[in-house]
Amino acid sequence: MTSTASPVLVLGGTGTVGSRIASQLASQGIPTLIASRNPPSTSAPSHVNFDWDDPYTWEPIFLGKSSSSKSTTAEQDQQRSKSQPVPQPIKSIYLIAPPSLTGDRPMIEFIDFARSRGVQRFILQSASSIEAGGPLMGKVHAYLRELGQRGEVEWGVLRPTWFQQNIAEQPNHKESIRSESKIYSATEGGKIPWVSADDIASVAVRALTAEDAPNTEWMVLGPELLSYDEIAEMLTDILGRKIVHVDLSSAELEKRHTRFGMPEEYARMMSAMETAIKFGAENRTNDVIFSVTGVAPKKFRDYAMSVKDVWETRLQEMGIEGKA
Ligand SMILES: NC(=O)c1ccc[n+]([C@@H]2O[C@H](COP(=O)([O-])OP(=O)(O)OC[C@H]3O[C@@H](n4cnc5c(N)ncnc54)[C@H](OP(=O)(O)O)[C@@H]3O)[C@@H](O)[C@H]2O)c1
Structure with a gap:
């Protein structure tokens, strides 16, 4: 399985790391979808509406269109999806958790949903301080690792420090x-x-697009x-x-x-x-950024x-x- 030329979906794609991932992917000519509840403030690759708390927004992304929200009319959705052509099929997804201690539940649901729509690779942004099986992203980390060990997904977990x-x-x-x-x-x-979000994004881009997925966790330290x-x-x-x-x-x-x-x-x-x-x-520190990207950390x-x-x-x- 490879995702080199396949569209990448970046959840949290307007945030600190996600926006950097999206612009690095775009500069490499890799089709990219930025997903969040609010559109980016600057022009960027295609934006799709996505809300962890609103599964109504999930399906349209895989159908090649983006929904608005529960509260919009079908006509508004139709207009919006017409103006937002979305490349298909999505093969890899970058996952950034919502800021909630119960965020692991929709994340695991979404991973299963995306797998049922053909997504092969999932790269999770966790944190240096959260072990597999720990709170929030830790649970998602353990889930991806388990699926990976069964050969059901390609996966990777980035554990950046502050x-x-x-x-x-x-x-x-x-x-x-x-x-x-x-x-x-x-x-x-x-x-x-202290790690640079630019460096986290560079590691993430490798994890999302390299021929071989990490299938492991990377502690991303400055x-x-x-x-x-x-x-x-x-x-x-x-x-x-x-x-x-x-x-x-x-x-x-x-x-x-x-x-x-x-x-x-x-x-x-x-x-x-x-x-x-x-x-x-x-x-502690390590050489993950240099060994994955070939570039010294900032x-x-x-x-x-x-x-x-x-x-x-x-x-x-x-x-x-x-x-x-
Ligand atoms: N900051 C650190 O030092 C640090 C260190 C290690 C790990 N982390 C982890 O990194 C993650 C945050 O990454 P970041 O700083 O790059 O993100 P960020 O700048 O906080 O941006 C969050 C992104 O998620 C989107 N989002 C928020 N709530 C959402 C929801 N309910 N549904 C869909 N999208 C939602 C936001 O857009 P909308 O609001 O428009 O939806 C935005 O695109 C957290 O999990 C944090 O624990 C942070």
């Missing part, structure tokens, strides 16, 4: 750096091998171990004003996550993961330099740019 992009794109970090010159965590001095204190020091240097790392308790971080709109139980899981970092949970400093404007605007507006 993204470099979090610091510039997640509102909690972006806003506190911009307006308070602070970065909050519950990690104390724990180190993380090239250097940095604590939040060291991230704050680097940002201080890059931005020319003092950025301070504020260490929170697990409970304080959980509250902070919910203030930024994260569902309560999910916030509890996220703050537990972050607290584990202080005990060394992420204190460093945090280079990323931070390339996006530094996102942290500057608020202080410029307040007229205190560049003060330490």
